[in-house]
Amino acid sequence: MVRHSSRIELSQSALKTNFNFIRKKVNDDTRLSAVVKANAYGHGIDQYIPMAEKCGVNHFSVASAHEAEEVLNVCSPSSSIMIMGIMYDEDLPWAIENEIEFYVFDTTRLEKILNAAKEVGKKAKIHLEVETGANRTGLIEASFKKTLTFIKKNKEHFSFEGLCTHFGGAESLSNEFKVSKQFKRFQWYYKQCKTKNLLPKFRHLASSAATFMYPESHYEMVRVGVAQYGFWPSPDIYYHHLSKEEKQYENGLKRVFTWKTDVMDIRTVKEGEFIGYGTAYQATHEMRVAVLPLGYSNGYPRAQSNRGHVLIRGKKAPIVGLINMNLFMVDVTHISNAEIGDEVVLIGRQKNNVINVASFTNSTFLLNQEMMSRLPSAIPRRIKR
Numbered sequence: 248m249v250r251h252s253s254r255i256e257l258s259q260s261a262l263k264t265n266f267n268f269i270r271k272k273v274n275d276d277t278r279l280s281a282v283v284k285a286n287a288y289g290h291g292i293d294q295y296i297p298m299a300e301k302c303g304v305n306h307f308s309v310a311s312a313h314e315a316e317e318v319l320n321v322c323s324p325s326s327s328i329m330i331m332g333i334m335y336d337e338d339l340p341w342a343i344e345n346e347i348e349f350y351v352f353d354t355t356r357l358e359k360i361l362n363a364a365k366e367v368g369k370k371a372k373i374h375l376e377v378e379t380g381a382n383r384t385g386l387i388e389a390s391f392k393k394t395l396t397f398i399k400k401n402k403e404h405f406s407f408e409g410l411c412t413h414f415g416g417a418e419s420l421s422n423e424f425k426v427s428k429q430f431k432r433f434q435w436y437y438k439q440c441k442t443k444n445l446l447p448k449f450r451h452l453a454s455s456a457a458t459f460m461y462p463e464s465h466y467e468m469v470r471v472g473v474a475q476y477g478f479w480p481s482p483d484i485y486y487h488h489l490s491k492e493e494k495q496y497e498n499g500l501k502r503v504f505t506w507k508t509d510v511m512d513i514r515t516v517k518e519g520e521f522i523g524y525g526t527a528y529q530a531t532h533e534m535r536v537a538v539l540p541l542g543y544s545n546g547y548p549r550a551q552s553n554r555g556h557v558l559i560r561g562k563k564a565p566i567v568g569l570i571n572m573n574l575f576m577v578d579v580t581h582i583s584n585a586e587i588g589d590e591v592v593l594i595g596r597q598k599n600n601v602i603n604v605a606s607f608t609n610s611t612f613l614l615n616q617e618m619m620s621r622l623p624s625a626i627p628r629r630i631k632r
């Protein structure tokens with residue numbers, strides 16, 4: 248295998264720290280589902296799933312049947328997979344055969360699920376997703392009783408795994424109004440289940456933000472995404488945590504991944520010359536410029552043009568000019584010992600300097616998870632202790 252132009256390192260010990268921290272926020276008997284959609288938020292499914300299993304996680308949530316298949320290929324046979332979003336009718340038998348759990352948010356689906364379950368000869372493991380106010384996906388009140396009746400009538404073909412909903416914006420304190428309304432609406436659905444004497448094994452509502460912010464929403468399972476990768480869902484949640492714990496700072500969540508490349512070339516640029524495309528950067532003095540072998544096609548945001556920096560020999564090297572498709576340039580005039588082949592840190596620590604995803608995304612207006620989920624799956628991922 249020839250070498251790729253950048254690489255991602257994943258820290259097993261950081262991941263362990265994060266899961267320990269999250270587990271302290273929930274009861275022992277609350278199941279922790281690791282949300283690993285979007286290639287485990289860019290960390291890489293193939294490496295990440297075994298890492299999480301080593302930390303005792305055995306339930307994984309994904310956004311699509313396609314992602315579920317990727318997890319199925321690498322997870323341990325004792326782990327469970329749950330699809331929270333799209334699955335086409337034609338894939339129902341596959342999901343049931345492989346005992347993959349999936350959301351049901353559409354009553355017209357039930358008949359098809361029933362037929363597929365009969366055909367396969369196994370129970371369909373379903374989670375009823377209910378509409379509580381996010382107006383995204385979910386069964387509505389008007390059809391819910393009919394749904395329960397249908398499931399009860401065919402209960403030898405259905406396993407009622409979960410009753411669930413998703414808060415639209417638990418990471419922002421100003422959304423508390425909306426979240427508490429959603430929470431109340433959810434209770435109504437659960438009451439219907441009780442009345443019908445048809446109870447789900449797991450009630451689950453909480454993503455990372457609600458896991459930290461609304462303990463009353465944990466019930467039997469939480470669906471934790473961004474926090475397991477070492478990111479606070481938002482400043483609101485971070486400062487709420489500090490205030491509740493009466494702390495000045497908290498380092499219980501650690502970034503799991505580091506993104507690196509190497510210096511491809513170094514050249515001298517004379518005063519008055521332009522660097523790269525167009526006239527985006529003109530050298531105001533004689534400069535030493537390092538060329539790096541990646542660009543926006545490799546997930547490095549173009550909005551970092553003339554703005555961001557990387558680390559070389561533990562020092563900050565500012566980006567000069569535009570991020571190209573496969574290249575960009577940084578100023579190393581002040582790093583006189585910089586050489587071709589030097590390690591470059593794009594995100595992560597090098598000696599005493601750190602580039603956080605947050606500092607990185609501040610200038611690009613990308614969300615942490617948006618930036619990471621765009622890291623191409625072709626970048627090699629390696630697990631470190």
Ligand SMILES: *Cc1c(COP(=O)(O)O)cnc(C)c1O
Binds near residue numbers: 282454455456
């Ligand atoms: C992405 C997602 C989560 C996880 O959200 P985080 O904020 O990353 O913890 C939970 N539930 C659903 C339905 C999701 O789509």
